[in-house]
Amino acid sequence: MGVRRGPLAYGERVQLTDRKGRLLTVMLTPGGVTQTDRGFLPHEAMVGLPEGSVITSISAKAWHGLHTDAEPDASGPLERDRAKPWKSARAVGGWQYTVMRPRMEDFILSMPRGAQIMYPKDIAQVISLGDIRQGMRVLESGAGSGAMSLGLLDAVGPEGSLTSIEARPEFARVAMGNATVYYGGRPAWWNLLVGDFDTRSVELAEGYFDRIVLDMLDPWNRLDSAYRVVAPGGVITAYITTTTQMSRMVEALRKSGHWTEPEIQETMERSWKADGLAVRPEHQMIGHTGFLVTSRAMAPGQEALHRKIRATKDYTTDIDQMVAGSGGNQDLESLKLRDISDRKLRRVLRDLDREIGTIDRNSTTPEDRGETRG
Incomplete structure (x- = not known):
């Protein structure tokens, strides 16, 4: 049950990749055949090949020619073709696939x-x-x-x-x-x-x-x-x-x-x-x-150390329960998240007032500001 090397063998899963990058994973079985929309891939044609080999699909007619003495059962490709004749029309063969052992x-x-x-x-x-x-x-x-x-x-x-x-x-x-x-x-x-x-x-x-x-x-x-x-x-x-x-x-x-x-x-x-x-x-x-x-996991009897979260925000209280409680709006007010201190808020408003004042002065004419030319 170790790493598999060497030629491909029956009982292995293989991955088939065509030139368009489409993937197909199959288990190699004696007498098995995989039907694709581009033909049939007999498993016996893959057994014994090294990884990285290129195989070519064959048509339904060619596959039947290789197995004239076979008695196709109800699950075989020929029987499926009778039930779905459009698949036979598409199974023209001649399509290439690279065969590899699949990665995990x-x-x-x-x-x-x-x-x-x-x-x-x-x-x-x-x-x-x-x-x-x-x-x-x-x-x-x-x-x-x-x-x-x-x-x-x-x-x-x-x-x-x-x-x-x-x-x-x-x-x-x-x-x-x-x-x-x-x-x-x-x-x-x-x-x-x-x-x-x-x-x-x-x-x-x-x-x-x-x-x-x-x-x-x-x-x-x-x-x-x-x-x-x-x-x-x-x-x-x-x-x-x-x-x-x-x-x-x-x-x-x-x-x-x-x-x-x-x-x-x-x-x-x-x-x-x-x-x-x-x-x-x-x-x-x-x-x-x-x-x-x-x-x-901590050692038995030892308490885990956790980062302290600043108490400026309430992350745990259910807002719906607080509103429904006896405190009403007062309870809801206590839950408001304070992302900014009052001191910082005053400074921000002061700076904004100064910048807005600058915009107002630059957007008016001297006459609007009561200024006359000398």
Whole structure:
């Protein structure tokens, strides 16, 4: 289950890329054939080739000529052509593809999924900001389709371990299936548990994990359980998608006293196009997908140090509740945000009055100002 080198073989996933940059990922199987809108690609033609080879599609007629003794089944390309005759008209062949083993990013974006996956840009940031390295013990909540799990498995390697807790059994099956296909076998350093995070985390040893990754709707409700199983100095990283979730997570980390001042990150991804001197960004980009909130665990009995926020602004009181309270307008007045001191405000108004006066003097004639020429 290590790095695959040498000629392509059956049982491997390969990525096909045509001259227009369109991608197609397939699993090589004995007797298999992949149908495209430009012809057929027999898998036997790719087996034995080195990565970086160029293959050419063939027409339906040519494929049938190579398999005159074959009995096409209901899922074969010839039977599908009878059901959809326009595909036969387009399957003219002669279209070239480059064949490679997919990178992890390619595999993640093309693998079967049951739940929405985390984008590769966010996976890379989780591993970097969370300082997840070879040999570490990592706890993950929310395996989903296994995208983040694959990144964590690669980061810790067989010398480390990944424990994932997934609430839905069907998602756990999808995640393990994708990992098995990616590695060519079930990764032995992955312990995938099914069930509720609070329930299953009780079974885990106290202070055992070096890093924790939470990808769930309410990670702030899991901080006590996470603190129990993480080692002092361990890093927790939460992937959350909305600003309200991010705010609740940050405030919960601060309030608990067990975690250092949280850091918040967001990553944007934009590709560029270079064609001679025509160099410009692509029209589409991957913008906001989620926030990453990271923090570190304090030693038992130690209170986290947090930056003091100046009390000139009230960030926490609900305005609707204050207006509805007995204080009425007086309560609302107390909530007004004072971004500027009274002294500074007087200075600003004085300077503006002086500048306005200068404008008035320059915009009138001497006669308007009562001045006469000598």
